[in-house]
Amino acid sequence: MNLTIRPIDAHSVSPTEALAAVLAPELAATEAEIGARMASPVGLIPDVAHHLVDAGGKRLRPLLTLAAARTCGGGGQAAVKLATAVEFIxxxxxxxxxxxxxxxxRRGKRTANLIxxxxxxxxxGxxxxARAFNLMVETNSLHVLDILAxxxxxxxxxxxxxxxxxxxGEASRSRYYQVIEAKTAALFAAACKAGAITAGAPLEWVEALATFGLRLGLAFQLVDDALDYGGLSQVLGKNTGDDFREGKATLPLIIAFERSEGDERLFWQRVLARQHRDGDIDQALSILQAHGAVEATLQEARNHIQAAKTALALLPEGVIPTLLADLADYVVDRHT
Amino acid sequence: MNLTIRPIDAHSVSPTEALAAVLAPELAATEAEIGARMASPVGLIPDVAHHLVDAGGKRLRPLLTLAAARTCGGGGQAAVKLATAVEFIxxxxxxxxxxxxxxxxRRGKRTANLIxxxxxxxxxGxxxxARAFNLMVETNSLHVLDILAxxxxxxxxxxxxxxxxxxxGEASRSRYYQVIEAKTAALFAAACKAGAITAGAPLEWVEALATFGLRLGLAFQLVDDALDYGGLSQVLGKNTGDDFREGKATLPLIIAFERSEGDERLFWQRVLARQHRDGDIDQALSILQAHGAVEATLQEARNHIQAAKTALALLPEGVIPTLLADLADYVVDRHT
Incomplete structure (x- = not known):
């Protein structure tokens, strides 16, 4: 066989890909486990599950579990099962x-509910x-079961x-943070924590990784919510504008609302009451831009990334914590 | 206070009520746990959950867990948590x-999805x-977690x-049994098994109670499916006829289909393809009656009850196994 050696272009590899490369053996085992454990004699189950699981997700949450396990000394087959469980949840x-x-x-493909x-x-779902819980039980650890349940x-x-x-029709910052911590950051934190625990990490490392996951998850959701308004370019594509249309008060809207007065404030109140009119989205984008609401949202994300990286400093130095820190920066930086 | 002593009329107490009376302490603890564990700062959760949980269900599945635990020597707080988990699932x-x-x-009330x-x-849901799994984890038993997961x-x-x-549009007896064993009987079996295991029962008792639960669950679903065609009276009320309308091939339909020829068979094929016409339900009931399909369904339920009671005979004699046997008979007999 004629092999051509290609030089590795460092700039073409994202931190997620670099982490995946370092964790290649356990990630491959996790991919195999994901495929094996969505199997069922009831054909509709793998059909629907594959559609979503194969749709090009970055396996970010299972990567966190595997990274936490590896940096704490391993985790073996239990870490693979937990990473699979996290992806299934x-x-x-x-x-x-x-x-x-x-x-x-979703991810540019028609959703399962549509098909x-x-x-x-x-x-x-x-x-x-349920299958996620089957996998967790197989790790024989009540501690990780407790965390993931x-x-x-x-x-x-x-x-x-x-x-x-x-x-x-509420637009409350504290309520928003309550929602995103619960619906997004809690699983990021649990994914990290479960990986650390299954590797037998000392409490200090477990807590550091849990904090890392929590803050990363918050930043991740903030960026996602900024992107739903087109990010800094504020140009909407076909996958954007959903939050606005659904009347979800995410941080960009909340910040714009906080900074609005008079007619602008009346506009937001009408939008939050979902009394939509044609052209509302354009007006919303223009008010958001005037108040720098998307930039302010991304700045909050950067603050959480900073806290996430501070937590990582409590871990022993190594390639995994370095890559996790890079990944954390990348979550915000690739969109700014 | 002037107390009037009322004689207890044995015929007015169903076996379910008798079992609930014998298990009153742990059942009261379970009711308290159900109320406490559906609490959440997110008010919509207890609103929706209470609507369903308070709707007059008979707590049959948690009763099975508590009965299995008691007859195997107790189970204490763990049995209460498991009974609560079973009700939540x-x-x-x-x-x-x-x-x-x-x-x-549902149960004569508007459903939660409607409200x-x-x-x-x-x-x-x-x-x-998820809360069910929280409760199971608290029992510290990987064995019961495995069974319920x-x-x-x-x-x-x-x-x-x-x-x-x-x-x-299938009408297959083997497929039907596969469905009802999975969707109904599996939880009855697991409810019994978990109760027995948490009380430290020997394997023989655990298996006997699992078989009892499985067969009782099959009979329970068969009766439910017979009642959806009005039971032996075959008079439809406002809660009946749903399976037919939804094109679900339950055993009464399958038996009628098996026993039909010519035009009747064509009728069923059209119905299974959901090409409904006015008056279909009346024709269905008339063909079911002609072939004794509801009676045959109830006879299959009786056979499962017989197997359930045979399994109970492997347990030591006592008031609980006697009441469980009465309850099993009652599941079919009250409708015949």
Whole structure:
């Protein structure tokens, strides 16, 4: 065989890809486990699950579990099972989210609810959620079960809180942070924590990684919510503007609302009451821009990344903490 | 205070009520736990959960857990937590089922999805499901966690199988039994098994109680499916006829289909393809009656009850196994 040696271009590799390369053996085992454990004699289950799991997700949450385990001394097969469980909990949440939001696109593909219907999405989500617990039980660790089961109920609580807040038309910063900590950051934190615990890490490392995950998760959601308004370019694509249309008060809207007066404030109140008119989104983008609301949201994300990296400093130096810090920066920087 | 002593009329107490009376202390503790553990700062969660949990369910599944625990020597607080977890898994399933079936009535009350919407039902179901796992973790028993987590994924698998079977318009007896074993009987079996294990029962008792639960669950679903065609009276009320309308091939339909020829068979094929016409339900009831399909369904239920009671004979004699046997008979007999 004729092999051509290609030089590695450091700039073409994202920190996520670099982390995936370092964790290649356990990540490959996790991919195999994901495939094996979504199998079922009921063909609709793997059909729906594969659609979502294969849709080009970056496996960020399982990577966190594997990275936390490796940096704390390993974790072996238990870490692989936990990483798989974390991905299944995440996938189940996405399936149910898309039903709840009536979404038709995710990661550029038609959503499962659009292809197979809401019923299949609800039930296959339930299956993946239950399967996640099967995997956790197999690790024989009540401690990680406790952490991930608590994260699971926190996620559901956050989703219900978001639903209730949206239907009341609230625009509250503290309520927003409560929602994103529960629905997003809790699983990032639990993914890190479970990985550390399964590797037998001392309490100090476990807590450091949990803080890292929590702050990374908050930043991740803030960036996601900034991108839904087109990020700094504030140009909307076909996957953006959903939060505004659904009347979800995310941080860019909340900051613009806080900084608005007079007519602008009346505009937001009408929007939050979901009395939409044509051209509302353009007016919203223009007010957001005038008040620097997207930039302010990204700045809050940067603050959380800073806290995430400070937590990492409590771990012994090594390639994994370095890559985790790079990954944390990358979550915000690639969009600024 | 002037107390009038009322004689107890034995015939006015159902076996379920008798069992509840014998298990009164742990059942009261379970009711308290159910109330306490559906609490959440997110008010929509207890609102939706209470609506369903207070709707006059008989707590049959938690009763099985408590009965199994008591007859095997106790179980204490762990049995109470497991009974609560079992009720939460059941309630989560009901919430999601009503969304999937688009139901508007359950136990004579408007369904949660009708009052609060599908979104709230999906998400509160997720919360109760996660909360069930929190409770199980608190029992510190990986063994019961394993059993209930497997039951949870089996239930979801059964629900998806039912969805796929219905959408294909199949009327297969083996497929039907696969569905009801998974979606209903698996939780009855796991409820019994978990109770026995948490009380430290020997394997023989655990297996006997698991078989009892499985067969009771099969009979319970068969009776439920017979009642959806009005039971032996075959008079439909406002809560009946749903399976037929939804194109679900339950055993009464399958038996009538098996015993039909010519025009009758063509009728069923049209119905299974969901090409409904006015008056279909009356014709269905008339063909069911001609072939004794409801009576045959109830006879299969009786056979499962017989097997359930045979399994009970492996337990030491006592008031609980006697009441469980009465309860098993009652599941079929009160409708014949």
């Amino acid at each position: 995440h996938t189940a949440t996405l399936l149910h989210d898309d039903v709840v939001d009536g979404s038709s696109l 197979w219907g809401d019923k299949a999405s609800v039930l296959v 339930d299956f993946l959620f 608590k994260a699971a109920s926190t996620i559901a609580e956050g989703e219900v809180l978001q639903l209730a807040t949206t239907s009341r | 059941h309630t989560a399933t009901l919430l999601h089922d009503d969304v999937v079936d688009g139901s508007s009535l 609060w919407g599908d979104k709230a039902s999906v998400l509160v 997720d919360f109760l499901f 497997k039951a949870a994924s089996t239930i979801a698998e059964g629900e998806v199988l039912q969805l796929a079977t219905t959408s294909r």
